[in-house]
Amino acid sequence: MxxxxxxxxxxxxxxxxxxxxxxxxxxxxxxxxxxxxxxxxxxxxxxxxxxxxxxxxxxxxxxxxxxxxxxxxxxxxxxxxxxxxxxxxxxxxxxxxxxxxxxxxxxxxxxxxxxxxxxxxxxxxxxxxxxxxxxxxxxxxxxxxxxxxxxxxxxxxxxxxxxxxxxxxxxxxxxxxxxxxxxxxxRDNASKGILEKFEELINGYFLSHKPQTIGLPSVAYFADELHLSANYFGDLIRKETGQSAKDFILNKTIEVAKNKVFESNKTVNEIANELGFKYPQHFSRLFKQKVGLTPNEYRMN
Missing domain, CATH: 2.60.120 (Jelly Rolls)
Incomplete structure (x- = not known):
């Protein structure tokens, strides 16, 4: 009842x-x-x-x-x-x-x-x-x-x-x-525990097939995985890192992308797909915006 x-x-x-x-x-x-x-x-x-x-x-x-x-x-x-x-x-x-x-x-x-x-x-x-x-x-x-x-x-x-x-x-x-x-x-210890778990989740996300099936990682996805509301999660990450959860995820995505560009012979299109980008042009544009070079230029340098 x-x-x-x-x-x-x-x-x-x-x-x-x-x-x-x-x-x-x-x-x-x-x-x-x-x-x-x-x-x-x-x-x-x-x-x-x-x-x-x-x-x-x-x-x-x-x-x-x-x-x-x-x-x-x-x-x-x-x-x-x-x-x-x-x-x-x-x-x-x-x-x-x-x-x-x-x-x-x-x-x-x-x-x-x-x-x-x-x-x-x-x-x-x-x-x-x-x-x-x-x-x-x-x-x-x-x-x-x-x-x-x-x-x-x-x-x-x-x-x-x-x-x-x-x-x-x-x-x-x-x-x-x-x-x-x-x-x-x-509640710093609890916050740091969430941040550490968040980073583990991001790393695990890119080691899985989720980018190909779900797409680029989102704030809502990780907030749900951590059993937090998106707003509380975003505020906590901003307090801990000085940047928004969205920027944190984006910067982590670019770091993973740099490793893939530098350490593999895969094409830009293949790497974009592995990361969850729907359009390779979007990946190349974002990469240059964040790194200052296109993926191919970064590989050459």
């Missing part, structure tokens, strides 16, 4: 959590005010998010899965969900919710500066093993932002309300960007 909870409407979500609605499109929720959760004999509970959601967990209430994999989260972890996403929690019995959350409807963003920049906050599309683990100081800053937003929600709605609420949400998201940058650094 499986329960499904749709989180689409601020007023309904507030009522479910014993929270007063202060604004029709935005809410800050104290989950300790909610009734104990009891999902009966359901094996798991699916949460369908129709709202932007930032949830600061103070209690672990069962393994949370997004897609095929499980979230790396515990108390003091900040989770992000965008409209259209689905999370699943394994039912481990009744529990009292604890923690805080910010929820806002996508309609609230219309006509705001935040709405124009929302796509820049890539952590809303992160998924497995990518939750934000906060230090005590960071947790207090997040709670302070929640408090400022809630304080503004309690004010009578006027012509300044939307701008001030949106500005405070944007401030919170900017802090989250900073905290993620810190996490990439402090």
């Amino acid at each position: 499986e329960n499904t909870l749709n989180i689409n409407d601020i007023n309904e979500w507030n009522a479910f959590n014993n929270q007063k609605t202060l604004h029709p499109l935005v809410s800050v929720i104290d989950f300790s005010k909610a009734n104990p959760r009891d999902w009966g004999d359901a094996e798991s509970i699916k949460f369908h998010y129709g709202l932007y959601s930032l949830i600061l967990k103070d209690v672990k209430c069962g393994d949370m899965r997004y897609g095929r994999n499980y979230y790396d989260y515990q108390a003091g972890t900040l989770l992000f969900f965008a409209p259209g996403q689905i999370a699943e929690i394994k039912n481990t019995g009744a529990y009292q919710p604890s923690g805080d959350g910010l929820f806002f409807h996508p309609d609230f963003l219309r006509g705001t500066a935040l709405g124009k920049n929302m796509q820049d906050y890539k952590f809303f599309s992160y998924h497995t093993n990518e939750a934000l683990h906060l230090s005590d100081d960071e947790k207090q800053m997040v709670l302070a932002c929640f408090s400022k937003i809630e304080s503004e929600l309690k004010q009578p709605i006027d012509k300044h309300s939307k701008k001030l609420i949106a500005s405070n949400i944007e401030l919170l998201l900017n802090y989250c960007e900073r905290f993620y940058d810190r996490q990439f650094i402090t």
